[in-house]
Amino acid sequence: MQGLKVASDTETERVFETLKAMILDTRLPTGTPLNHSQLCRDLQSSRTPVREAIRKLEGVGLVTTVPHRGSYVAQVDLREFLQIVEIRLQLEPFAARQAAGRIPDGTLDALEERLHALNRAAPTEEDFAALHQIDGDLHHAIGVAAGNRRLDELMETLRSLCQGFSHDSRLRFDVMVDEHFALLRALRDGEADEASTIMYKHVRGFGEALPRLMGSP
Amino acid sequence: MQGLKVASDTETERVFETLKAMILDTRLPTGTPLNHSQLCRDLQSSRTPVREAIRKLEGVGLVTTVPHRGSYVAQVDLREFLQIVEIRLQLEPFAARQAAGRIPDGTLDALEERLHALNRAAPTEEDFAALHQIDGDLHHAIGVAAGNRRLDELMETLRSLCQGFSHDSRLRFDVMVDEHFALLRALRDGEADEASTIMYKHVRGFGEALPRLMGSP
DNA sequence: TGGATACAGCCTGTATACAATCGGGCTTTG
DNA sequence: CAAAGCCCGATTGTATACAGGCTGTATCCA
Numbered sequence A, B: 001m002q003g004l005k006v007a008s009d010t011e012t013e014r015v016f017e018t019l020k021a022m023i024l025d026t027r028l029p030t031g032t033p034l035n036h037s038q039l040c041r042d043l044q045s046s047r048t049p050v051r052e053a054i055r056k057l058e059g060v061g062l063v064t065t066v067p068h069r070g071s072y073v074a075q076v077d078l079r080e081f082l083q084i085v086e087i088r089l090q091l092e093p094f095a096a097r098q099a100a101g102r103i104p105d106g107t108l109d110a111l112e113e114r115l116h117a118l119n120r121a122a123p124t125e126e127d128f129a130a131l132h133q134i135d136g137d138l139h140h141a142i143g144v145a146a147g148n149r150r151l152d153e154l155m156e157t158l159r160s161l162c163q164g165f166s167h168d169s170r171l172r173f174d175v176m177v178d179e180h181f182a183l184l185r186a187l188r189d190g191e192a193d194e195a196s197t198i199m200y201k202h203v204r205g206f207g208e209a210l211p212r213l214m215g216s217p
Numbered sequence C: 001t002g003g004a005t006a007c008a009g010c011c012t013g014t015a016t017a018c019a020a021t022c023g024g025g026c027t028t029t030g
Numbered sequence D: 001c002a003a004a005g006c007c008c009g010a011t012t013g014t015a016t017a018c019a020g021g022c023t024g025t026a027t028c029c030a
Helices: A011-024 A036-043 A047-060 A078-099 A105-116 A125-145 A149-188 A192-208 B011-024 B036-043 B047-060 B078-099 B105-116 B125-145 B149-189 B192-208
Strands: A063-066 A070-073 B063-066 B070-073
Touching (some): A011 A047, A105 A125, A105 A149, B011 B036, B011 B047, B011 B149, B149 B192
């Protein structure tokens, strides 16, 4: 399940960070049940830190607990998904605006490089996964550059909660790649308005890939 | 410290809800240390539920814990306060837009009633407290009417985190009352754009009451 | 054969015991 | 008298024991 322990002041914090990372990068996919004793074994810990870490994740919103039944990696239904997209529509364009012109060239170069490496003509399973990864890294780079840690973490959580629906957006592969190129350019050139607009369309398109319509801009 | 126990499936949840309510309505003000044994006594519980509730509140962002030293009701510094206001500037106008025309008349009437009861000429300590209370109830009514539970809870948390700075906005008493009246009217008439704009100015004004300038609309 | 029920095992929720860490006050010493 | 070091009490962090609920299975009855 995992490898070496990471350093941390308290055991609870270590377990929390470990689980959080595993949820965010989908090693623990949406809906995964979190069994105490198994986590104790896998994370080399005892029940108290594991339980406290789960409770903290519950507060963050990444974990759902059903009393006397167990905890699960949070899973949202369509209705909640659309609500989350609405929130993201308010936050992500703003973050992109703030980040424009503030992301190191090296970071942007690397992302562009990876985008170019994708096979747009006939994307394979790996290409989908890679794009998803790039998307995550780009959003994160924006979050960091925006200089607002709370905003960054919030967006990361909301993005994670949407993961259960991301497979529905495969039809948009080509569009998404285009959007990413355009976004990278706007961010590089410091065109805040442009970056914000592209991000809005990007998130909106993601939300609309599902059979529902959203609010207006 | 408090009265009767509230019903709940698990003890942890009960303690969590109790503490959360106490933090949100400032019975537990910003910075208050949360001593385990004292909470056990006051809430008639044992350490495990108390600790788990605290951890969950930590995840929500309402509590901060310093390892081996203790937990405290979250307190933000000026820098973080401004960042939170920036997030609220993205969310609250949107929520107001969504809520326009969807808040029951009775709710709006009651709020307007309470606004009229304030002494605008020479506000006393009670008037300040009452306005703060009205403000909270209005924001909450908007959050509920927006029909997005996650958004509502998020805004409530962010608002709570700003409480440490709300005393600085006393100079704006009269302006705030005006803004509330205007907002109530727009919400009642279903003027979404207007409601959104007023809310933006309202939050922005709150943030700018402090010696710093914010981002642009 | 179908369904209801009782039972068993596992899992979660809670309480408590034990260990580690921190802060404060006292003592000691230059 | 001031500063440094040490010790002790208190509080937090962790481990474990105990209790109660839920699920799934097997059995019994109609």
